[in-house]
Amino acid sequence: MNLDRRNFFRVLGLTGATLTIGTDLKANQEQDENHEPVEFYGILYDSTMCVGCQTCEFICAETHELPEPTDIPRIGEVRKTDETCRTVVNAFDSPIGEVDIKTQCMHCNEPACVSACLTQAMYKTKEGPVIWRGDKCMGCRYCMVSCPFDVPKFEYHSPNPKITKCDMCYDRLQEGQLPACVENCPAEALMFGKRSDLIKEARKRIVENPDTYYDHIFGEKEAGGTGFMYLAPVSFDKLGFKTNLQNKSYPELSKGFLYSVPSIFVLWPAMLLGLHEATKNKQIKNEEENE
Amino acid sequence: MNNTATISLQEEQKTKNTWKFLLSELKPKGKFFTPFNIISLPIMLLGAVLIVIRFWKGIGSVTNLTQDVPWGLWIGFDVVTGVAFAGGAYVITFMVYILNMRKYHSIVRVTVLNGFLAYVFYAGALLLDLGRPWNVINPIIGNSFGTSSVLFLVAWHFLLYMIAQLIEFSPAIAEWLGAKRARKILSGMTLGAVIFGITLSTLHQSGLGALYLMAKEKIHPLWYSEFIPILFFVSSIFAGLSMVIFEGSISHKVFSDQISEKNHKSHNKIIHGLARICAGAMFAYLFLHIVNFVHGQHWNLINSPMGYWYLTEMLGFVVLPLVLYVYSYRKMNILLIKIASVITMLGIIINRLNITVIGFKWDAASHYYPSWMEIVVTLAVIFTEIWIFRWIINRMPVLRESPAWAKSQSS
DSSP states (O other): OOSOHHHHHHHHHHHHHHHHHHHHHHHHHHHHHHHSOOOOEEEEEETTTOOOOOHHHHHHHHHTTOOOOOOOOOTTOOOOOBTTBSOEEEEEEETTEEEEEEEOOOOBSSOHHHHHOSSSOEEEOTTSOEEEOTTTOOOOOHHHHHOTTOOOEEOTTOSSOOEEOOOTTHHHHHTTOOOHHHHHOTTOOEEEEEHHHHHHHHHHHHHHOTTTSOSOOBTTSGGGOBSEEEEOSSOGGGGTOOSOOOSSOTTHHHHHHHHHHHHHHHHHHHHHHHHHHHHHHHHHHHHHHHO | OHHHHHHHHHHHHHHHHHHHHHHHHHSOOSOSOOHHHHHHHHHHHHHHHHHHHHHHHOGGGTOOOOSSOOOOHIIIIIIIIHHHHTTHHHHHHIIIIISOOGGGGGGHHHHHHHHHHHHHHHHHHHHHHOSSGGGGGHHHHTSSOOTTOHHHHHHHHHHHHHHHHHHHHHHHHHHHHTOHHHHHHHHHTHHHHHHHHHHHHHHHHHHHHHTTTTOTTTBOTTTOOTTHHHHHHHHHHHHHHHHHHHHHHHHHHHTGGGSOHHHHHHHHHHHHHHHHHHHHHHHHHHHHHHHHHHHHTOHHHHSSHHHHHHHIIIIIIIIHHHHHHHHHHHHTOHHHHHHHHHHHHHHHHHHHHIIIIISBTTTSSSOOOOOHHHHHHHHHHHHHHHHHHHHHHTTSSSSSOOOHHHHHHHO
16 A cells, blocks of 8 residues: 555645635635725726817826827827826717717726836726836836737836826826826716726716717726727727727637646656656667667 | 865866966867858848847837737747747657667767757747836736736747756766756756656647637638647647757757767667657648648638648648658658758748748738848848857767766766
8 A cells, every 4th residue: 555544644634624724715706806896996988078179188298297298189080098198089981970088097897008118117906007117127118019909008208217107097086196196187078986886977977868879888898898989970990999899808818828838847847757767768779789 | 174175276276277278268269261151140230239139129120010919020930930949949859858769879968958049039029028027026026917818828938948958067067067966866857857848848839829820810710720739739849850850950060070970870760760650740730731721711712822822831731741651751851851851941941931920810900021221130130040059069969978987987
C-alpha cells in the first residue's frame, strides 16, 4: 500500500481544511452580494433633449484645463476626442432630422482598459468612474489597443506623456459635486445617478413616450454594461455607434487564456521532467551505438 | 599568519589578472573595415540620434503612430515577430535536454545565445516604445500588480526567461573566464533552467497572441480568432527553427574558423533533421488555420483585397514552404531547406504584421505606415544585437569546442 495511515490522515485533514475554507470564502462572497451590492454611478444621456450647444465641451475643457474647442458639430463630419479634448458632440442626419450625440469614455462595468493595464494605472473606482493614475502608468498603450470604444488617448508629442480620457470628474464627485458636463447642461440632457436608477428612468421615458424614443438603452448590455448610457430617437447604427460590439464584457475574451496559465505552470514542468527521465535510456543507447 | 598573507596576495594577483583579461577582451578582434561594419555603423549611429530625439520630444516625433493605431512597427515587428524568431532556443533545448536528442547538442549554445540576445534587445526595443519607461519597475517590484493583464504575464515571462537563458548559457561564460568551480555549479542548473524556460516560453509565445484577444473588432476577421494564442505558439516552433537553420548557415560561413571539422560535417545532418520538425509543426499550423477558417465561416471575406492577401499568406508562405520542407527533406536537398527556411521566416513576418499592423484597424480611414525613422531604429537594434553576438562568438566557446578541462568536468 502506498497510502499508509499517517498519509491517509494528512490527506483527509488537507481535504477537510480545503473544503471548510472553500465554503467560508464562498459564504463571505454571497453575504457581500446580499448586503452590499456593488452599485456604480453613471450618466444617462438623452440625445432627444440635446441641442448640440457644446456647453459640455467648453465646461469640460475649462474644468480639466484643456484648450477650448474651435470647431462645431456639422452633419457628415465626425469629430473625435483626442489628447486635448475629452468629449465631443457630433451631429447626424436621421429620418426625424438632426440628432446630436455626445462622445466620451463609457466607464464600462468591466473595462477592457483596466484588465489590460499591467500596473493598475487604469482603475475602476468603487463609485464607477474609470480613472487613470499617472504615478503607475508606464505608457505601454495596451489600454488603447484593448478599448472597444477607442477612448484612451496618448500625448505622442510629450517627453512625459499622459493617457487622457474622461474621468467622470472623479475629483468633483469626491467633493460631492456633479460631473461638470452634467451640472452645466442647459438642456438637461445629462443625468447623473446610480446606474440601476438610471436604467429605470430610461425605461420609464421609453414607455411614456414610445414615439420619441427608439426602444433601446445603449450601454445597458453593450460590452458587459457601461456607466455612460444613451437614449436616442432612432436606431443607434444611424448615429455612428459601433453595432458589432459584444454584450459580454471584453475582459472575458482573454479570461480563458489567463485561466490556463496556472495549470500549464503545474503540468508542464512535471511532464517535461517525466519526458526527460523516459528518454534517458535512449541517450545511453545512442552513445553506445556511436562508440 | 604568513600563510594567509600569501594567499591574499595571490588572490589580489588573480583579480588583477582577471581585470587585465577582461580589458584585453574588450578590444575588437579582426579586421575593422568589413562591408558589414561599414553599412551597420552609420545606421547604428543614426538610430542612437533618433532615440535621443524620441526621449526628448516624445514618441510622436519619430514614429507615425496615431490615436487609432497605438502599436506599430516597434511592437509588431521588433517584439512580436522577434520573439517568435527567438523561439528556436526553447525548441532546441527541449529536443536536446528533455528528449535527449544528442545529435543537436552542438547547436544548443549558439541557439540559446541568439535567443538570449534577441530577448534582451527586443525587451530593450519595448522600452523605447513605452511612453513613461521610468514606471517600468511598477509591475516588477510589486507596488502595482495588474495580474488580470496578459501584458503583465508577458512582461514577467520575458524577464524570467532572460534569466533562465542566461543560466543555460552561463557555462560558456565560465569557460571563457576559466572559472572551473562556477562552471560546475552552473552546469548543474541547466536542466532546471531548461524546464523552467520551456514552460515560460509556451506561455509567453502564446501570450503575445493573447494580447490581441480583446481587440476583437479591430483586427480583420480573417486573422482574429480565439485560437490566436495557440496559432502563435505552434508557429513559434517552426519560426524559431527556421531562424536556427538560417542563422546556422550564415554562422557556418562567417565563423568557419571557429567550428571543428566534426561539427562542420554534422551541420547538414542537423539542418536535415530540423526540416522534418519544421514540416510537422507547419502542418499542424496549417490544419489549425483551415479548421479556424471553416469554423469562422469566412468564405464571404475571401473575395476582397484582404481576402486575397490572406490567401497569399496561406498559400505562398505556409503551404509553399511546407511543401518545400517535405520535398527537400525527402531529397536531402540542403539548399532547398535553406530556401524554405527563408520563405517561412518571411511568412512569419507577414503573419505577425497582419495581426499587429496591417489587419489592425484595416477599415479605418487613414492607415498606419511606419516612418523611415522607425525602420532605422529597428535596424539599429538588430545591428547592435549582431555586433554583440559577434563579440561573444569571437571570445567564448559557443561555436568552438569547450576547453579540455570543461569537457573532463562534464563527463
